[in-house]
Structure formats: C-alpha cells, structure tokens
Amino acid sequence: MILSKSFGYALRSIIYMALMNDTKRNVQLQEISDELSVPHHFLGKVMKRLAKNGVVDSTKGRTGGFMLNEHTLSIPLKELIILIEGDALFNSCVIGFKKCNEKNPCPLHYQIVEARNKMISTYAETKIGDLIIPNKAELLKSLLAA
Amino acid sequence: MILSKSFGYALRSIIYMALMNDTKRNVQLQEISDELSVPHHFLGKVMKRLAKNGVVDSTKGRTGGFMLNEHTLSIPLKELIILIEGDALFNSCVIGFKKCNEKNPCPLHYQIVEARNKMISTYAETKIGDLIIPNKAELLKSLLAA
DNA sequence: ATATAAAAAGACATCGTTGTCTTTTGTGAG
DNA sequence: CTCACAAAAGACAACGATGTCTTTTTATAT
Numbered sequence: 001m002i003l004s005k006s007f008g009y010a011l012r013s014i015i016y017m018a019l020m021n022d023t024k025r026n027v028q029l030q031e032i033s034d035e036l037s038v039p040h041h042f043l044g045k046v047m048k049r050l051a052k053n054g055v056v057d058s059t060k061g062r063t064g065g066f067m068l069n070e071h072t073l074s075i076p077l078k079e080l081i082i083l084i085e086g087d088a089l090f091n092s093c094v095i096g097f098k099k100c101n102e103k104n105p106c107p108l109h110y111q112i113v114e115a116r117n118k119m120i121s122t123y124a125e126t127k128i129g130d131l132i133i134p135n136k137a138e139l140l141k142s143l144l145a146a
Numbered sequence: 147m148i149l150s151k152s153f154g155y156a157l158r159s160i161i162y163m164a165l166m167n168d169t170k171r172n173v174q175l176q177e178i179s180d181e182l183s184v185p186h187h188f189l190g191k192v193m194k195r196l197a198k199n200g201v202v203d204s205t206k207g208r209t210g211g212f213m214l215n216e217h218t219l220s221i222p223l224k225e226l227i228i229l230i231e232g233d234a235l236f237n238s239c240v241i242g243f244k245k246c247n248e249k250n251p252c253p254l255h256y257q258i259v260e261a262r263n264k265m266i267s268t269y270a271e272t273k274i275g276d277l278i279i280p281n282k283a284e285l286l287k288s289l290l291a292a
Numbered sequence: 293a294t295a296t297a298a299a300a301a302g303a304c305a306t307c308g309t310t311g312t313c314t315t316t317t318g319t320g321a322g
Numbered sequence: 323c324t325c326a327c328a329a330a331a332g333a334c335a336a337c338g339a340t341g342t343c344t345t346t347t348t349a350t351a352t
Contacts, residue, residue, distance in 0.1 A: 008241030061319025095154030207349025
C-alpha cells in the first residue's frame with residue numbers, strides 16, 4: 001500500500017458525496033462512515049482537515065454535515081495527498097536520503113527516476129473529478145469494496 | 147518516502163560490501179553501521195534477515211562478519227524489497243482495498259495502473275548489481291549521503 | 293582450554309499512524 | 323430561548339516500524 005489509509009478515506013468520502021449530491025444537499029459523517037465502513041471518529045478528523053482547507057464545506061448543528069464546493073472536484077490528487085499525508089511521496093528520496101538529487105544521487109536515484117516521475121505526473125494531472133465515472137452503480141460499488 | 151528505512155539500510159549495506167570486496171574477505175557490522183551512519187543493532191536485525199535468507203553469508207566468532215555470495219548481486223530489487231518489507235507494495239491496492247482488481251477496481255485503479263506497472267517492472271528488472279557503477283568514488287559517496 | 297570478539301537473539305523504548313471515547317462548540321428545529 | 327444534534331476538539335489506546343540495550347551463542351586467536 002503506497003498511500004495512507006487516511007487518504008483513501010478522504011478520497012472515497014469525496015467521491016461518495018459527489019454521488020449523493022444529486023439527491024441531498026449535504027451528507028453527514030455518520031452516513032459516510034456507515035456506508036464506507038470507516039471508523040466514525042477517525043473519519044471525523046480527516047473530514048475536519050478537508051473542511052479546514054476548503055476542500056469541502058461543513059456546517060455544524062442539527063442539520064449539519066459536509067458538502068462539496070465548486071473547487072472540490074477540480075483538485076488534483078497530488079494536492080489531496082499532500083494535504084492529508086504531507087509531501088514525502090513527492091519530495092523525499094525513495095530510500096529517505098536527505099540530500100538526494102542529480103548532483104548527489106542515492107544509489108537508486110537514476111534507476112527509479114523514470115517510474116517515479118511517471119507516478120508524480122499521474123497524481124499531478126489526475127483531478128478528483130476524473131475519478132467520477134458515468135456509471136454510478138459501478139462507482140458506488142468501487143467505493144464499498146474495501 | 148516510498149520504501150522503508152530497513153530496505154534502504156539493506157541495499158546500502160550490500161552495495162558497501164560490494165565496494166569493499168576488493169580488499170577484504172568479509173565486512174563486520176560495526177564497520178557498516180559506522181560508515182553508513184546507521185544504528186548498529188537495528189542494522190544487525192536487517193542483516194540477520196539477509197543472512198537467514200541467503201542474500202549474504204555470515205559467520206560468527208572472532209573473525210566473523212558478512213560477505214556477499216554468488217547470488218547477491220543478481221537479486222532483483224523487487225525480491226529484496228519483498229524480503230525486507232513484504233509484498234504490499236506490489237500486491238496490495240494503492241489505497242488498501244482488499245479486493246481490488248480488474249473486476250472489482252478501486253476508484254483509483256485505472257488511473258494509476260500504468261504508473262504502478264512501470265514502478266513494479268522497474269523494481270522487477272533492476273538487479274542489485276545494476277546499481278554498482280564503475281565510478282567507485284561516486285558510488286561510495288552516494289552511500290554516505292543519507 | 294580460555295579469553296575474546298563477533299553475530300544472533302530477545303527485551304524494552306520511541307514515534308507516527310490509526311482507532312476509540314469523551315467533551316466542547318455551534319446551529320437549526322421546536 | 324432552549325433543546326437536540328452534528329461537527330470540532332482533545333485525551334488516550336493499539337499497533338507497526340524504528341531504535342537502544344542486554345544476554346546468548348559461536349568461532350577462533352592466544
């Protein structure tokens with residue numbers, strides 16, 4: 001597993017909300033954690049982070065919950081990854097060398113640079129919205145498969 | 147950082163031993179941990195694992211130490227990674243779905259499959275010995291850079 | 293034989309991620 | 323205005339990766 005659980009929770013939650021947007025104004029934590037089989041309070045922390053950083057909107061109180069905003073689906077996966085788990089995946093050496101670059105390459109540097117760049121550009125170019133396929137049934141199924 | 151520290155320690159140790167093979171029959175843990183600035187006892191556990199699995203040879207006692215064998219340098223990185231940190235990098239879904247495949251893809255599956263396969267084939271095709279460049283000075287420098 | 297020194301092994305500490313539980317804050321329903 | 327209820331916040335537990343320290347095993351130099 002390359003990406004963190006937290007990121008997986010965040011991504012699935014956003015996609016779930018996108019699916020539910022047709023029928024509901026907002027979606028509550030309870031519903032998301034129930035549907036995606038994710039720990040309620042842990043997801044709460046993840047969603048709080050998303051809300052604080054404008055990835056989603058949130059309201060408290062009796063009819064509170066989370067909702068997507070105009071930016072949400074155009075956010076690149078790379079940005080979401082960095083928001084949730086930091087930029088180590090993109091900025092640090094594969095084997096953790098502090099100073100690893102062209103001038104001072106780690107033993108693996110040149111061998112993996114191509115695959116690494118491919119991965120980075122994939123995450124940079126793919127937006128969350130790109131994951132929303134037209135087939136809603138299949139998409140929903142893919143969210144629950146965990 | 148994608149790969150574990152343990153793997154980095156293992157890889158660097160093996161390359162270091164390859165460099166020293168010209169002059170010494172075996173290399174002791176103390177020397178490796180000193181040269182690579184790696185915790186002595188933690189590295190001991192990593193090396194023990196390598197020795198137990200035939201990646202390197204080891205002898206105890208007064209003149210003991212570790213040495214490469216005829217297989218060491220032809221081992222693919224993928225094999226070494228799996229030996230040290232398991233096969234999660236290669237066999238589990240990027241966001242940790244238990245059942246993620248063509249029939250039951252996670253939301254990210256199709257978007258990252260190309261980059262993922264590129265990474266997997268790189269690690270599968272690159273052997274440890276491929277990292278041993280002729281320029282010994284530069285290679286040694288790259289080992290210590292951490 | 294005995295002492296020495298090295299790998300091997302095992303107990304325990306630290307730290308980040310993940311997960312649980314409780315308390316606080318804020319908002320709309322009534 | 324007050325209550326109900328949801329997000330927000332914070333304390334703490336579980337777990338794996340990493341790291342430290344001590345003890346055991348084993349080979350060999352003397």
